[in-house]
Amino acid sequence: MNDGVERVKAASDIVDVVGGYLSLRQAGKTFKAVCPFHDDSRPSLDVDPTRQRYRCWACGKYGDVISFVQEIERVEFTEAMDLLARRAGISWRDREDSLQSGARDRMLVAAAWAQRQFEDALWDRQLGSTARDYLEQRGLDEDTLRRFGVGWAPGGGDWLARRAREGGVELEVLESIGLVGRQDNGGWYDRFRDRVQFPIRNPRGQPVGFGGRILPGSPAENRAPKYYNSADSAIFSKSEQLFGIDLAREAARVSGWLAIVEGYTDVLMAHQAGIVPVIATMGTALNARHLAQIRRHAGKVVLVYDADAGGDAGVERALALFAKSEIDLTVASLPEGKDPCDWLLEAGPAPFKAALEGATDLLEFTISRWFPEGIEQRVEPRSEEHTSELQSRQYLVCRL
Secondary structure (H helix, E strand, O other): OHHHHHHHHHOOOHHHHHHOOOOOEEEOOEEEEOOOOOOOOOOOEEEEOOOOEEEEOOOOOEEOHHHHHHHHHOOOHHHHHHHHHHHHOOOOOOHHHHHHHHHHHHHHHHHHHHHHHHHHHHHOOOOOHHHHHHHHHOOOOHHHHHHHOOEEEOOOOOHHHHHHHHHOOOHHHHHHOOOEEEOOOOOEEEOOOOEEEEEEEOOOOOEEEEEEEEOOOOOOOOOOOOEEEOOOOOOOOOOOOEEOHHHHHHHHHHHOEEEEEOOHHHHHHHHHOOOOOEEEEOOOOOOHHHHHHHHHHOOEEEEEEOOOHHHHHHHHHHHHHHHOOOOEEEEEEOOOOOOHHHHHHHHOHHHHHHHHHOOEEHHHHHHHHHOOOOOOOOOOOOOHHHHHHHHHHHHHHHHO
């Protein structure tokens, strides 16, 4: 490991690397730049080519070329090492790690290839017409769809597999990321069919998986799940991935918060309305791995759940999770029966922005839901089950 770190540092001049992100101005033996890690009003960041270090004299951030990439890309140490090694055209891992890294690289290349095929299919005049009509009915415009790389997986069973054979793409690699499967007779079939394809991208904008929405009216609509996600792989885990984080992270750095909604189209419509620090989980409840990623980009989360029993349950699940976290949490309420996509389409961005700005502190939200007439009200239990529920809620309030 230490040898690899030294190889990366030796091949990565800090002035060159920082200069790829920021505008540097030489000042004597050092270089100066506006610090990207806080709201800098004057060049406060020093980059020292002799010591190969950087330091901001205003916010206190400092370190070497690896920590700079970690900070600016919001990635872990090994990801920063990989980025710098690829930039320098070297390897920093041992043989076994290099083999695993090579396999991951092939997966990323295959996922990017598949995303392009799906996107081309959506904008094909005939092939994607029905899918485009559906998305237009949802109120999504072409600019938004292209920004998110939305695509279309045609029906027929082996459309993607045939294109892979024609393009010389390894079907085994597509299989490893859950896009195709093997038939008993040795043939291949597509796992995504008749679905609008939402690429799931990592914070650097690389496709790592897909969320497919069955098209209304599809022959498979009644026997297939409405949403279907890529299987977990070396590059994708639905229990930690955040949809839209690649487009939301810079806005989150400026605003200091990220809003979490429930669906892909909710994220797209919020971005289309100019509300950019908005992301979604992959149909799973928030967990500690999500928070570890969120913490790299923002110090505050605004939960935006639908105004129904499922939304209330989502807020309750977040209680213990955020009680142990350094991330601040507030909850934004929506009108009864509305999701963010429909509400934004009907009412425009102003009410949704107001809901985010007026989001309620978690403790206040919890008390208002559990004790709508005030926490001082005397609550008589109706049954042993109700008694247990009240005790549980009172315990959580005390923990908060």
